[in-house]
Amino acid sequence: MTFPEFPRVIYKRNPLREVICQLRYPPILRIEQQKPVTFQEQIRHRYPLYSEHNPSPIGEDLPPGIAKLVQEHFGGAGSLLIHNFRTEDEIWKVGLAKDFLSLLTSRYHTWDEFKENFAEPCRALYDEYAPSFIHRVGLRYRDVIQRSLLGLQKSPWSKLINAPFAGELADEMLGDKVKQAERRVRLPLPENLGFVQIHHGLTQIEGDGGDKEECFLLDYDFYTEQKTELSDANQRLDQFNRLARSLFRHCITTELHHAMEPKQA
Numbered sequence: 192m193t194f195p196e197f198p199r200v201i202y203k204r205n206p207l208r209e210v211i212c213q214l215r216y217p218p219i220l221r222i223e224q225q226k227p228v229t230f231q232e233q234i235r236h237r238y239p240l241y242s243e244h245n246p247s248p249i250g251e252d253l254p255p256g257i258a259k260l261v262q263e264h265f266g267g268a269g270s271l272l273i274h275n276f277r278t279e280d281e282i283w284k285v286g287l288a289k290d291f292l293s294l295l296t297s298r299y300h301t302w303d304e305f306k307e308n309f310a311e312p313c314r315a316l317y318d319e320y321a322p323s324f325i326h327r328v329g330l331r332y333r334d335v336i337q338r339s340l341l342g343l344q345k346s347p348w349s350k351l352i353n354a355p356f357a358g359e360l361a362d363e364m365l366g367d368k369v370k371q372a373e374r375r376v377r378l379p380l381p382e383n384l385g386f387v388q389i390h391h392g393l394t395q396i397e398g399d400g401g402d403k404e405e406c407f408l409l410d411y412d413f414y415t416e417q418k419t420e421l422s423d424a425n426q427r428l429d430q431f432n433r434l435a436r437s438l439f440r441h442c443i444t445t446e447l448h449h450a451m452e453p454k455q456a
Contacts, residue, residue, distance in 0.1 A: 193381045194437040201301065203452035204341055206334040206409075212309055213293040213329045214424055216322035223272045223289040230287065231276065233315035237308070238276035238285055245272050276312075285312045292316050301456075302432045306425075317421060328385075328424045329414040330431040334439065336407040337396055341450040351447040352407055356391050369393070384430055385415030387438070409442055411435055 231241060276285040286293040294309045316322065336351065338344050343351065347367060348360040358374065360366045373392035380387055390410040395403045413431035440448065 197440040199456040200453035207299045208335045209333045210299045211295045211331045215291045215327035218290045230315045230319045240277040242275045325419045325424045331412040334409040356442045388412040
C-alpha cells in the first residue's frame with residue numbers, strides 16, 4: 192500500500208509521546224552472561240546512567256505506558272536480562288539484551304537527531320558483539336492527540352481525524368456519544384518493505400489536576416522480518432520514517448494539522 196506524499200514539517204505542538212526503534216538478532220549469550228563493560232564505555236558519555244533488570248513480565252519496572260509498548264513488540268519471552276543505558280535527563284533510553292538492541296525517547300524532535308542517538312549504540316553493538324545478521328527491524332511512533340493542549344476542546348473528532356480512522360466518531364448522530372473505540376489494522380508496505388500495524392482509537396490521559404481527558408491515539412508500528420545487514424537496516428529505518436510521516440498526515444485533517452503549528456523542515 193502506498194501512502195500519499197506530504198511535505199516534511201516539524202510541529203511546534205508535537206503530539207508524539209514515544210518513539211521506539213529496535214533491531215533483533217540471533218541470541219548472543221555473552222550479552223547475558225557478562226557485564227557489557229566495553230559496550231558501555233563506547234556510549235557512556237551520551238548515556239551515563241545504567242541499570243539492569245530481569246523483567247517478569249517484561250517491562251514491569253518501567254512506566255506503564257512504556258512497559259506496555261515493550262511487552263507488545265519489543266521484549267519477547269527469550270530476553271531474560273536487559274541492560275538499560277539512559278541519558279542524564281532520562282529522555283533517551285538504550286536497551287541491550289541477548290537478542291535485541293533498542294532506543295526509546297519520550298521527546299522526539301527530528302529523525303536526524305534520533306538516528307544520531309542510535310548510531311553509537313549500533314556501532315558499539317557491532318564492535319563488541321558482531322551479530323551475525325538482523326532478522327527484525329522495527330520503528331514505532333505513538334501519537335496522542337490531546338485537544339486541550341491545542342485549543343481544540345470544542346472540536347469533535349470528526350473535524351480532526353479523517354473519517355476512515357475516526358470510524359463511528361465521524362458519524363453525525365453517534366460521534367459525540369461514543370465512549371470507547373479502538374482498532375488494530377495490519378497493512379503491507381510498498382516495494383516489499385515490510386508491514387505496518389496501526390493501533391488507533393480513543394484513550395484517556397490524566398491531566399495535571401487528576402482529571403482524565405479523552406484523547407485520540409495514533410500508534411504505528413513499522414517492521415520487517417527479512418534478514419538484513421546493519422547498513423540495509425539503517426536504510427529501511429529511513430524508509431519507515433518517511434512512510435510514518437505520510438501516514439500520520441493522511442490520518443489527520445487540515446484543521447488539526449494547522450493547530451499543531453507546522454513549520455517547513
